[in-house]
Amino acid sequence: MSDVIEVSQLSVYYEDNEAIKDISFKAKEGQLIGVVGPNGAGKSTLMKAILGLEKYKGTISVLGKKVKEVRKQISYVPQRSQIDWDFPVLVQDVVMMGRATHIVWYKxxxxxxxxxxxxxLKKVGMLDFAKRQIGELSGGQQQRVFIARALAQEANVFFLDEPFVGIDxxxxxxIIGLLRELKAENKTIFVVHxxxxxxxxxxxQLLLINKELIQFGSVDQVYTPEILQKTYKGGLALFGSNEKQMVVTPQ
Known part of the structure; x- marks a missing residue:
């Protein structure tokens, strides 16, 4: 598998505040990657920096090139809270926005x-809602529409920021079924979770972050009480299956 994303010494500052610092990692194709950390850890900032939506220091390459050179191959689903759901647009038109990189501007x-x-729309179970206003839908239905928009772009790399928050x-x-299908097609998917x-x-794989990179690797390797303790700095965190749950206790 080849490296799809390479990040080296990435830092983002808001005035004098350090959002993320000196983060480096490489991600290969065909991986479903969770970006995990406490509130304020810089998960969304990291994603936006990779996408070129934040000013940053360091180097980033996607598919071996600068992001602006492969923009068509990158799809982004922002947090639902960042979207104006009152804007009067039909479901089918939202998904058509994903085709923008395939349509000549004057056609x-x-x-x-x-x-x-x-x-x-059929893949996400929303075809019957194609002519509805996006604001008329439930939170889960809205999220499915934006996943459909991402699919319509036919990209190779996907970034989803908290796609499972506030949905049924x-x-x-x-959504997780579709993400697994994308992985099977050798796409690379980053999910803030x-x-x-x-x-x-x-x-x-998991990318554990708390302003700095704590650990990046397979779930089996990095999903341990010790690493979670370091990530959450003693914050309470429940993890594991229903049969065996573990708790990271405060330090």
């Missing part, structure tokens, strides 16, 4: 574009 969407949009069980099951009880079921 209308082709029949192929429309077929892709319909197929992506059905939507979560549909907060529910430690599910990381063993959801991810191949």
């Amino acid at each position: 209308r969407p082709s029949s192929i574009d429309k077929e892709v949009v319909a197929a992506c 069980v059905t939507s979560e099951e549909i 907060h529910d430690l009880s599910k990381v063993q079921d959801y991810f191949d």
Whole structure:
């Protein structure tokens, strides 16, 4: 497997505040990667920096090139809280936005574009809602629509920021199923995630961060009480399966 993302000595500062510092890692293709850490650890900042949405120090390459050179191959699903759900737009139009990199600016969407949009909506179980206003949907349905938009882009690298927050069980099951399908297609997926009880079921690798990189590796290697203790600096954290749960106790 080749390296899809390479980050070296990445730091982000907000005025005098250090958001993330000196983070370096390499991620290979065909991996479903959870980005985990406490609130304020810099998980979203790390993702935005890689995407070129934050000013940073250090070097970043995606698919062996600068991000701006491979923008079409990168899909991003932001946190739901960052989206204006009152904006009057139809579900099918939201998903069509994912086709923007495939459509010449002076042309209308082709029949192929429309077929892709319909197929992506069908994958997330939202085809029957295509002509609904996005603001009329539940939180889980809205998230599924944005996942469909990401799928419509037909990218190779996916970044999802807290996609499972505030959604129903059905939507979560549909979304993780689609992420596993993308992994099987050799796509690389980064997911900012907060529910430690599910990381063993959801991810191949974990990137544990608390402003600095704590550990990056396979779930089996890094999902341990000692490393979680270091990541959460003694904060309480529940993890493990229902049969065997473990607790990171305060230091």
